[in-house]
Amino acid sequence: MKKLAFIGLGNMGMPMARNLVQAGYYVYGLNRSKGKEKTFQELGGQAAESLSYIAENADVIMTCLPQPADVEQMLTGEEGLLQMNIKAPLIIDFSTVSPSLHTAIETKATEKGARYLDAPISGGTAGAEAGTLAIMCGGKKEVFEEAKPLFDVLGANITHAGPAGSGTKVKLINQYMVGMHTAAVGEALHLADQSGIDQSLVYSVLSNSFAQSKIFDRHYNDFISEDKDEPGFALELLLKDLGLAGEMAKESNASLKAGDLVRDLFENADTNGYGKKDMSVLYQYVKQQED
Template sequence: MKKLGFIGLGNMGMPMAHNLIKAGYEVNGFNRSKGKEKTFEEFGGKAGLEMTELVESVDVVMTCLPMPDDVERIILGENGVLEHADEGTLIIDFSTVSPSLHTRIEQAAEKNGVRYLDAPISGGTTGAEAGTLAIMVGGKNSAFEEAKEYFDVVGANVTHCGPIGQGTKVKLLNQYMVGLHTAAVGETLYLAEKSGLDHDLVYNVLSNGFGQSKIFDRHYSQFISQNKDEPGFALQLLLKDLGLAKEMAGESNVSLTAGPNVLQMFEQANEKGLGEKDMSALYQYVKQQEQ
């Protein structure tokens, strides 16, 4: 059985790596915050190596990182993954970055005899813990077939979308809709409140009509109704993804109307200090704007 390395043991990466351990794989984890590595060891993982040592000791390197700069630095940077990966290594990036960055990484990887897949994920921390994530994969079919056994451990809806970057394009469409739905939830609940309607009543009625969505279910039942804003997925991360979706639209010569307005809402919410809260906290921003 091949040895796996997992870089980025955050809210999504930790449960994904844990599921791989439970499936019987030997997984060596690396995280900037060493407290996370200690937790990972308690789950049965291996830790303690420098990142370069980890890369040199495994057959498959998986990364799950928050920002595009992190991915570029960790994989392409000095003393990065590609500099230390042996020929034949498979690299799988679960992060959400730009399709163009994935193209640059694949080109650099091929020069070193390394295979590369972009495999952004959707389903939140609940899906990561349950192993039911949606995984949208871009890259060569041979690499996808090799990685399928790992994807099937951490995900329940795995789709090979085409060449490198195509998985990320599908993910950005998903995030575009998440952003629109999040804005709709925030404004709808505030409008209901100001119209004298009970939130629970509105949620229960709309959840049985065409207004129902997974985002409405998530935001209201898990966060807003409980006055909880500790992030399952931080508002600033969705802001990042909406910015990437805007770049994608520009590269495709598509002029969008709703998206830019929603992006502006997220930018302003981030400026007002809501960025590190859960993305459902856009509801708080809507309320603040009207007060």
């Protein structure tokens, strides 16, 4: 049986790794916080002894980490996986970083005899729990086909987008639109408040109109109407993705004027202490500006 390793047992990584265990795979888990590894063991997984142990024993290594620097350090840093005596595995990164970082990692992986895919995900913690994530994959087609049985456990909408970095390009376009929709939801509900219109009425009408969106459904039903802000996906992480989308736009000579304004709005919210809360709190930040 192939041995899998999952590095990064956070809000997304934990349920994804658990789903692989429940599908019958032997899975090592590695996380910065060792309490997460204990939780993973309780779910049927195995705690990895170390990163070097994973390098030497795992047939497939998956990473799901919050920041580009984390991915770079884990895979190509001085003490990263691709500096070790690896078993020539398949490496899959589910994080959202820059397309250029993925092409650089693929080059290094190929030099070490490994196969590499960038496979950023969308669908939030609910999709991770249910195994219904959208997975946008970049890399060689034959490597994608090799990884497809694993993707089928984790997601319901799986797409091979092209060479390494292509999956991330699609994901950043997705995140750009998530940011735009999040800003629209926050400001629209604030406008309703200020105009004396009940939020639930606005949601009911707009959910059956062209303004309907998955982001509106998520933000209103799961967070705003419930007065919750514990992060399913933190505002600071979406801000990071909007920055990456901005870098991609510059590299592609694409002008995103509305996107620049929205990113400024998120930056201001982050500066004012909303960064670690759920991205839906942009509504709270917009509302606070009137107080």
